[in-house]
Amino acid sequence: MHYQNSLLELIGNTPLVRLKRVAAGLPATVLAKVEYLNPGGSVKDRIAVRMVEAAEADGRLRPGGTIIEPTSGNTGVGLAIVAQEKGYRCLFTCPDKVAADKIRVLRAYGATVVICPATVPVDDPRSYRSVAARLERETQGAVLLDQYSHPENPRSHYLGTGPELWRQTDGRITHFVAGIGTGGTISGAGAYLKKVSHGRVRIIGADPEGSIYSDPEGPVRPYLLEGVGQPQLPRSYDPTVPDEIIRVSDHEAITMTRRLAREEALLTGGSCGMAAVAALRVAERLTPDDLVVVLLPDSGRGYLAKIFDDQWVARLGLFDDPADTGPRLRELLPLSVERPRAIVLQPEVSLLRAATLLDHYPGGTHIVVTAGAPPLRLAEVVGLVAAHTLRDALTDPRRSAIDPISSVATVRPHVGAGQSASAAACHLDAHDAAVVIERGFVCGVVTGDELDDLTRADTARTSRETALETT
Ligand SMILES: Cc1ncc(COP(=O)(O)O)c(C=O)c1O
The missing domain is CATH 3.10.580.10 (CBS-domain)
Structure with a gap:
């Protein structure tokens, strides 16, 4: 008999799948690391388990306690799964631009969700980050994990995602491409790949137009993509890791997201299309000896009413x-x-x-x-x-x-x-x-x-x- 005692045992070790059609004709091989195959449906399961275990270890989280997190959905799902397993309550704050289906998913797992305006500055008391901080102060036994400053966020990728990529490619990976949200993935997995390859692997970030990572001096502008980009640099991001950051427009990212679903049968979120656009741009300038791996963070199921809805995309031109x-x-x-x-x-x-x-x-x-x-x-x-x-x-x-x-x-x-x-x-x-x-x-x-x-x-x-x- 073969079974898992807990869903938590299924986190990580996601597969690599070659992009055949969207990368057709490019000199280098492009592999996608399909993170929606984690039990909570995204890369964020990885950080959820480690952040909760760190809070338990340092005594901040005790039986019956409440986990609070400002999250656009994916981290929430990961935390909700870990919380159920370990008997905690979950209280999440989300910006109102997040797809309604993603919020419904959080509620389905039993979490309480507070919706906050997306267009106010991060330090505004109404922002989803400020509201989460206030709720932590007001709720007894509550712990705000804060993926934006938590060292276990990049560490999960340094200890998990990075070694997996190295092992799965037999050390042949030459370029790693990932979208940057909190920066945890690129900073952790990127740092590991640089160390293990003695600096040979190139680390490339993908960033939406309007975010700070690809244009630190430029104005911060809103964009349609979710889960990626930032108005200011978070502590979870190590700017010394990426060798290059590629800027991708909403239009390019959404076009590619729809192509991934129709041509590769990969039903992913918009940030995956964004990362794939960057990966293909990198692969264009490489040789057949190069191996590009692009990380696809989540599933397209949370975006059916947006990116995959013909009316939604038509109304945005x-x-x-x-x-x-x-x-x-x-x-x-x-x-x-x-x-x-x-x-x-x-x-x-x-x-x-x-x-x-x-x-x-x-x-x-x-x-x-x-x-x-x-x-x-x-x-x-x-x-x-x-x-x-x-x-x-x-x-x-x-x-x-x-x-x-x-x-x-x-x-x-x-x-x-x-x-x-x-x-x-x-x-x-x-x-x-x-x-x-x-x-x-x-x-x-x-x-x-x-x-x-x-x-x-x-x-x-x-x-x-x-x-x-x-x-
Ligand atoms: C959908 C999605 N894509 C990409 C990312 C980026 O990952 P990271 O936060 O590790 O930079 C996130 C993070 O929230 C996300 O939710």
């Missing part, structure tokens, strides 16, 4: 829905990511100044209020202000002309630049306008009236064409 056959908004309107088709104003601009600018903008119907500068991410849009709302506000005796424009801005839906007018109109509901998105960036505003006109024009064109075909 990431992919055009082939079933949507009408002319696309980008063919019909002068949309531009660099110069969005709208007036873009900072939240503190006064109502009076906004009205003056609007008067000088021919055909301007809406103002986009945002603290960012183009290329603007959807998450940076505070809201829209319609021209008539602005005029009404200026004649409203309860308001002042120097009130900020943000005080009258309201959130509107978004549509994809690759959608047809009729498909886009379906997302408007009762709203008068929508923000138009191309590859994740704001490229303009379209009104409901414009969409109606474009839909009517398209219907007239198709009926003319049908009439011509039948005559």
Whole structure:
């Protein structure tokens, strides 16, 4: 009889699988380390068990205690599995951009989850990190493990992931590629591989556009990928380990994630697509003697309503829905990511100044209020202000002309630049306008009236064409 006494015994020793199709034609071999085959479905199972055991060993975690963690899901699942095995309670804080399914999974394992705003700075009392710290202070017998500063995070990879990679490749690995979230994977596994190979193995990080790892001086901007990138360097990251960090856009990462599912039957999360893009870029410049291993941290099941949902990607201008056959908004309107088709104003601009600018903008119907500068991410849009709302506000005796424009801005839906007018109109509901998105960036505003006109024009064109075909 062969069985495990506990799921914890199944953590680690994940397989390496060759990427055949997406890496076709590249000189070097590219292998993927498939971490979703851990019992909790991600690489984070590895750190969960070691962080809990360290807290037990130093007496901070006692029977009946509570494990608290700010987590985007995967670490939570790992901790929930370990907690069940050992009889602890789990209390997690998550940013609100995390896919709803991932939160449901945490709750299914019996954890309590507190949702926090994703767009506030890390040191804001409402951030998921600050809330976790507060809950630790307020909960008796609670321990905040904090994967961002915990030495057992990189150590789990130094002692587990790194040696596995070396063993599984018989020491032939030449390049290791991993996305950087807390930095634990790359710092731990990377340090081990460098040591064991006497510096021969190259360590390459993959990082989303807008994160600090690939551009420490640049502005921190929001991105769609989850679990990777940071607004500031965490203690769990050792910047001396990576030899190179490759920046990957949301569009590139999501495209590759969908390809991994369709061409390699690897249903993975968006950070896996990101890491794979970086790995293929590295493999392009290598030789047949090189062996690239890319770590794929988690499964795509938590992203079915996002990355794998045709509507979700179409509305962000990431992919055009082939079933949507009408002319696309980008063919019909002068949309531009660099110069969005709208007036873009900072939240503190006064109502009076906004009205003056609007008067000088021919055909301007809406103002986009945002603290960012183009290329603007959807998450940076505070809201829209319609021209008539602005005029009404200026004649409203309860308001002042120097009130900020943000005080009258309201959130509107978004549509994809690759959608047809009729498909886009379906997302408007009762709203008068929508923000138009191309590859994740704001490229303009379209009104409901414009969409109606474009839909009517398209219907007239198709009926003319049908009439011509039948005559
Ligand atoms: C989905 C996903 N990918 C990648 C990573 C990055 O791993 P690390 O935190 O070890 O840098 C994480 C970490 O949270 C993750 O959740």
